[in-house]
Amino acid sequence: MENFFITLGNKILTFLYFMGGLSRLAFESIYWTFIPPFRKERIFEQAKKAGVDSLAIVSLISLFIGVIMAFQTAYLMQRLGSELYIASIVALSLVRELGPVITSLVVAGRVGAAITAEIGSMQVTEQIDALETLSTNPIKYLVVPRFLALSLTLPLLTLYADILGIFGGYLVCVYKLGISSSMYLNITFDALLYKDVFTGLTKTVFFGMIIAWVSCYEGFNVEGGAEGVGKATTRSVVATFILIITADCFFTALFYFIIP
Numbered sequence: 001m002e003n004f005f006i007t008l009g010n011k012i013l014t015f016l017y018f019m020g021g022l023s024r025l026a027f028e029s030i031y032w033t034f035i036p037p038f039r040k041e042r043i044f045e046q047a048k049k050a051g052v053d054s055l056a057i058v059s060l061i062s063l064f065i066g067v068i069m070a071f072q073t074a075y076l077m078q079r080l081g082s083e084l085y086i087a088s089i090v091a092l093s094l095v096r097e098l099g100p101v102i103t104s105l106v107v108a109g110r111v112g113a114a115i116t117a118e119i120g121s122m123q124v125t126e127q128i129d130a131l132e133t134l135s136t137n138p139i140k141y142l143v144v145p146r147f148l149a150l151s152l153t154l155p156l157l158t159l160y161a162d163i164l165g166i167f168g169g170y171l172v173c174v175y176k177l178g179i180s181s182s183m184y185l186n187i188t189f190d191a192l193l194y195k196d197v198f199t200g201l202t203k204t205v206f207f208g209m210i211i212a213w214v215s216c217y218e219g220f221n222v223e224g225g226a227e228g229v230g231k232a233t234t235r236s237v238v239a240t241f242i243l244i245i246t247a248d249c250f251f252t253a254l255f256y257f258i259i260p
Helices: 004-031 040-050 053-081 083-124 127-133 138-175 181-190 194-220 225-258
Strands: none
Touching: 004 138, 004 181, 004 194, 040 053, 040 083, 040 138, 053 083, 053 138, 083 138, 083 181, 083 194, 083 225, 127 138, 138 181, 138 194, 194 225
8 A cells, every 4th residue: 555655656746847848848938939030940940740641641540530530420410311410410529529639630640759869869969958058048059949830730731631621521411321412511601600610720829839848848757778769759749648638628628628
């Protein structure tokens, strides 16, 4: 029993230390965002890595999610004779939840892991110490461009994923279930509200921040050489996934149950 409480206490302390360090990095990155010089080229470089280079995998996943959602919904709706509601269910599910969350998880697994590995390698090889020696703030140089790039590109990537997912549902409903193209589009647009699109995209701004902060934090705290980089990358992806799902739960409750 004593060992259990000791282990539990260590876990709690580790979690509090992690959240404290993450909060400090977040505040410092926001502060340095408004301090010149502003390196736009680094922001565009990171935006390309986070957004443009992720288009292929996001396209594939979002399209098939729309197709799967339509097939699964059709299985039940055909029994009820309500195939017309498939369009609204697919659209609302994608725009409110699946689009933002799945896109963020994909970017976290692809881009977040790369950020942690890159910064972790710099930490191990003492390149970050070299930046400080050259009077370059590591947070300003490494964190801020990634923080801004992910915060700006993830909503655009999510909007693209929503459109492709709805298109996947369109393919199933029109070419498999015989619903007319105009009817599918009318039902989709009637079901969607500006609030649905706005809340879905707003969440992804914060998801992008979470990916950037967690990935950079774990990279800065790498210890133990190449093995340490691998462990930090694993911790980064796991922690990012958990925080994204937790934040999504919070924002869903906020937007649909607290704020009318």
